[in-house]
Every structure is written in C-alpha cells, then in structure tokens.
Amino acid sequence: MTLPLLGTGRREVAPGAVHVPGWLDLDAQRRLVTACREWARGPVPARSAVLPGGHPMSVRTVCLGWHWQPYRYTRTADDVNGDRVAPLPDWLVRLGSAAVTEAYGDAAGDGYRADTALVNFYDADARMGMHQDRDERAREPVVSLSVGDTCLFRFGNTENRSRPYTDVELESGDLFVFGGPSRLAYHGVPRIRPGTGDPRTGLTGGRVNVTLRVTGFPDA
Ligand SMILES: O=C(O)CCC(=O)C(=O)O
Numbered sequence: 410m411t412l413p414l415l416g417t418g419r420r421e422v423a424p425g426a427v428h429v430p431g432w433l434d435l436d437a438q439r440r441l442v443t444a445c446r447e448w449a450r451g452p453v454p455a456r457s458a459v460l461p462g463g464h465p466m467s468v469r470t471v472c473l474g475w476h477w478q479p480y481r482y483t484r485t486a487d488d489v490n491g492d493r494v495a496p497l498p499d500w501l502v503r504l505g506s507a508a509v510t511e512a513y514g515d516a517a518g519d520g521y522r523a524d525t526a527l528v529n530f531y532d533a534d535a536r537m538g539m540h541q542d543r544d545e546r547a548r549e550p551v552v553s554l555s556v557g558d559t560c561l562f563r564f565g566n567t568e569n570r571s572r573p574y575t576d577v578e579l580e581s582g583d584l585f586v587f588g589g590p591s592r593l594a595y596h597g598v599p600r601i602r603p604g605t606g607d608p609r610t611g612l613t614g615g616r617v618n619v620t621l622r623v624t625g626f627p628d629a
C-alpha cells in the first residue's frame with residue numbers, strides 16, 4: 410500500500426496520523442539521548458511500570474511533568490519512590506510545538522503546549538502491546554520522537570487492537586504525530602530491530618522513544 414505523501418517526506422498513515430522520517434538531525438538526537446539518560450537517573454528513576462495483572466512492562470519508563478502509571482497521571486511517582494517527577498523543560502515543549510506544525514502544516518503547533526513526556530527505553534527484546542493513549546483528559550495530539558534502533562510500530566484503528574492496522578518502521582530521528590480522528594487509535598511496538606541504530610547518537614544499542622502529550626489536568 411502506498412501512503413499519501415503530504416510534502417517532503419511526510420506520510421499520512423491514517424487521518425491525523427503523520428510520519429515524518431528523519432525529522433531530528435544527528436545532533437538533536439544526540440542531545441535528546443543525553444537528556445534522556447539524565448532523566449532516567451532521577452529524581453524518579455526509570456522503571457518498568459507494573460500492569461494491573463501484576464506483570465511489569467518490558468520497557469523502562471521515566472516521566473516528566475506528570476507521572477504516568479497504568480492507568481493514570483499523578484504529580485508524584487507513588488509507584489516508584491514517591492518523589493515529584495522532573496519538570497518538562499521548555500525546550501522540549503517548544504520541540505513538541507514545532508513537531509505538530511511539521512506534521513500538520515501552517516501554524517498547527519502554535520497553541521500546542523505539552524505538559525508531560527513519557528520517555529521509554531527499549532532493549533532488544535522489549536515490546537509494547539497494542540493500546541490507546543487515553544489517560545489524558547485532553548485530546549490534543551501525541552508527539553512521538555524516536556532515537557536508536559529502528560522499531561516496527563503498528564498503528565491501528567480506534568475500535569480494537571486488531572486489523573486494520575498499518576506497520577511503519579520508525580527509525581532514529583523519526584517523528585510520528587497522531588491526533589484528530591487518530592488520537593485514540595490503538596498502537597504498539599511489536600519488535601525492535603537490534604543493531605540498526607547509529608552509535609553516533611550516543612546509543613550503542615536499544616531504542617529511546619519520547620512521547621509528548623497534553624494531559625489537560627490543572628497545574629498543581
Ligand atoms: O515507543 C513508541 O514508539 C510508542 C510508545 C507509546 O505508545 C507510549 O508510550 O504510549
């Protein structure tokens with residue numbers, strides 16, 4: 410299947426879901442990796458969130474702005490060490506706004522102010538099952554940035570976890586934005602492609618993914 414090309418390198422995977430390959434240059438990727446490493450150390454360390462059935466997720470996650478645990482947001486990381494998560498830095502908020510403009514064109518990102526980021530660390534065997542991002546109250550787009558190993562990203566429909574879906578290879582530096590009619594689409598990461606990343610990003614293995622979101626919860 411050929412996906413519609415929206416402009417240089419932009420592909421609409423589903424209405425409101427846009428993939429922009431190679432959006433972050435190597436330098437931006439490197440800076441993002443350095444920042445993610447720092448956030449993973451604390452004040453709330455990266456951890457595998459435990460699902461309600463008792464199983465830990467295979468990805469390790471650290472949150473900024475708001476802390477996410479299955480399936481809610483809080484200011485303090487009550488399932489980790491009780492500390493308040495690090496604030497979402499302004500440069501990342503601005504990057505989110507630029508990403509929305511890149512994906513949708515015009516000045517679409519002007520009013521976009523993310524207030525949380527989930528930073529996911531994938532090793533070669535990590536996966537993420539099909540899910541919706543629906544713990545936010547707001548329905549602003551989700552902005553996803555990837556660095557390191559390529560992954561298979563499965564972008565589905567809003568009804569259920571199964572077909573129809575579109576498989577996308579998310580490579581290092583890629584941007585993926587999903588909003589509008591695709592905001593509540595199921596999506597997941599069935600596999601990582603070990604050894605595909607460029608060590609010059611600062612990652613010698615694995616994959617880092619940052620999703621920026623607007624929770625819609627009032628500032629505390
Ligand atoms: O790693 C990815 O590309 C997706 C991450 C994701 O879906 C999430 O954090 O909710």
Ligand SMILES: [Fe+2]
Nearest residue numbers: 540541542596
């Ligand atoms: Fe998600």
